[in-house]
Amino acid sequence: MPEGHRFPMEKYAAFRRQAQQRLFSLPGVGFHPSPLSTVRDLESTHDRSYIQRYLVGNVTAQEKRESGFDWNEQHVNRTLSSVGGTVAATHAVLQSDSSVGAHLAGGTHHAFQARMEGFCIFSDIAVAANVALRDYPDKVRKILIVDLDTHQGNGNAVLFQDDSRVFTFSMHCDANYFSKKQASDLDVEVKAGTGDAGYLSLLERYLPLVFEAQAPDLVFFQAGVDVHASDRLGKLALTRAGLQRRNLRLFQFVEAYGSKLVVTAGGGYPSDSDPSSGPYADIINAHADVYVGAAEFFGGGSKMVPLLR
Numbered sequence: 001m002p003e004g005h006r007f008p009m010e011k012y013a014a015f016r017r018q019a020q021q022r023l024f025s026l027p028g029v030g031f032h033p034s035p036l037s038t039v040r041d042l043e044s045t046h047d048r049s050y051i052q053r054y055l056v057g058n059v060t061a062q063e064k065r066e067s068g069f070d071w072n073e074q075h076v077n078r079t080l081s082s083v084g085g086t087v088a089a090t091h092a093v094l095q096s097d098s099s100v101g102a103h104l105a106g107g108t109h110h111a112f113q114a115r116m117e118g119f120c121i122f123s124d125i126a127v128a129a130n131v132a133l134r135d136y137p138d139k140v141r142k143i144l145i146v147d148l149d150t151h152q153g154n155g156n157a158v159l160f161q162d163d164s165r166v167f168t169f170s171m172h173c174d175a176n177y178f179s180k181k182q183a184s185d186l187d188v189e190v191k192a193g194t195g196d197a198g199y200l201s202l203l204e205r206y207l208p209l210v211f212e213a214q215a216p217d218l219v220f221f222q223a224g225v226d227v228h229a230s231d232r233l234g235k236l237a238l239t240r241a242g243l244q245r246r247n248l249r250l251f252q253f254v255e256a257y258g259s260k261l262v263v264t265a266g267g268g269y270p271s272d273s274d275p276s277s278g279p280y281a282d283i284i285n286a287h288a289d290v291y292v293g294a295a296e297f298f299g300g301g302s303k304m305v306p307l308l309r
């Protein structure tokens with residue numbers, strides 16, 4: 001990334017370090033580099049010529065503007081590992097008796113079949129969902145995407161609009177759409193400025209409905225923390241405790257339905273770019289809390305999968 005770019009790339013290393021420190025004492029928690037996605041896996045979801053054009057750098061000025069990214073080779077690696085990590089976490093959780101696998105990145109929910117948008121080139125969750133349906137037909141028949149980022153999961157909404165095996169649930173701020181509002185299987189709009197109590201009561205109303213509707217074998221959690229009050233883009237006003245409660249409620253439903261869970265990071269944009277500032281720490285803590293919360297809830301130890309290489 002060029003100096004001063006508005007995408008907070010350094011936050012990923014920061015919350016990964018914090019998660020590692022906090023999970024260090026839990027037995028059985030392993031951290032592994034994300035593998036690069038294969039083209040075959042990308043083609044489960046994205047248009048072949050779009051994939052090829054991106055890989056060789058044949059990206060238009062409009063695409064650069066809409067994605068917010070310039071093209072370079074390091075960025076290709078980052079994009080491919082962003083998908084590959086979620087796919088690896090999915091394989092890991094489906095090949096073990098563990099409940100949860102996690103990727104300390106991903107959640108790129110604004111990518112379409114042949115279009116990039118909003119820091120998203122490919123949809124890691126959509127690719128992982130299609131790979132799961134392709135590779136584990138006996139284990140995975142119903143998938144639920146729970147997208148709690150402050151932005152609508154517009155890409156995944158369109159990618160799965162005609163696929164009854166994948167239910168898309170997006171709960172987002174009503175003032176936070178990207179190019180165009182799309183129709184998820186269930187969209188819940190949260191009014192700008194809503195805090196913990198209002199947000200959590202909406203979640204309590206809709207989480208039971210989506211689990212009941214789908215009884216999912218596999219759940220993908222887009223755990224964006226841009227709903228935090230310290231987020232620059234989010235327009236919502238959740239606290240750290242509110243976010244922890246949000247995560248916990250999802251974990252409880254996953255456990256109650258005996259589903260497998262794959263966690264991805266999603267958005268989080270500190271309102272201050274100084275890593276030593278309070279708002280910056282709020283976003284890093286909120287990201288790390290998702291992973292620490294999942295590891296602690298699902299028991300750590302033998303229930304937490306070491307990711308496959």
Ligand SMILES: [Zn+2]
Pocket residue numbers: 149150151224226266267268
């Ligand atoms: Zn977002």
